[in-house]
Amino acid sequence: MPPMVERDAADVPPLTRPQTAEARRMRAAELLEQGCSQAEVARMVGVSPESVRRWKRRIERGGTAALRRRVASGRPSKLDDAQVERVRTALEQGAQAHGFESDLWTLERVSRVVAAVTGVVLARASVWRLLTVRLGWSLQRPERRAVERDEAAIARWVAHEWPRIKRGP
Incomplete structure (x- = not known):
């Protein structure tokens, strides 16, 4: 035993x-x-x-x-588990690795990568389901910050100017 x-x-x-x-x-x-x-x-x-x-x-x-539970009915997924894992690997490389200007993923970009990796063309809704349900990812929006932003100057202002202004005259 x-x-x-x-x-x-x-x-x-x-x-x-x-x-x-x-x-x-x-x-x-x-x-x-x-x-x-x-x-x-x-x-x-x-x-x-x-x-x-x-x-x-x-x-x-x-x-x-x-x-007992019944097997879910409906149309089978266009992508099998192995294909989903290949898509995950490709997406984790980043958008720039696939020829896009920025590293920002959109549904259209993901759709192109899915087609390139698996040969399967998915509708926008199916791409969304792939990302959220099958891969377990969530929507992430990038923070909007000015390109000219100077973090050191902001830190100095918060450390020196803001306390002076807060104290008052």
Whole structure:
């Protein structure tokens, strides 16, 4: 028998909402099998009694398997996981590495890089979903600062002039 490896809580990813909901339904099924009333089950798993009644009907028709999560329906993604990782690597190199003037990413620029790296053309909405959902990135806006800005002069003013002005006459 292999030795038991103790896992840190940080090693285990948190449950997603669908996983949590499925676990709640499975727990309710166990409690119903043990003979608990529907009202007790609802109270114990933290749902409405109507949800428990609906789950019980599903169990009667298809067993506890009827309470399992269903695979998400809809059109499959145009990019597989390997392609998404190639896009991530390309984007992390920066926009200038791909021939753009500045290192600022826009949806159009990302779309061009995706097409160059994977050969797949994505709509703007799909590029946004790729960045936010699949890559887990968020919108970042650059700070607007004048090119002529002199940080040393600003620091001197804050250290010397501002206290003098604040003191008053």
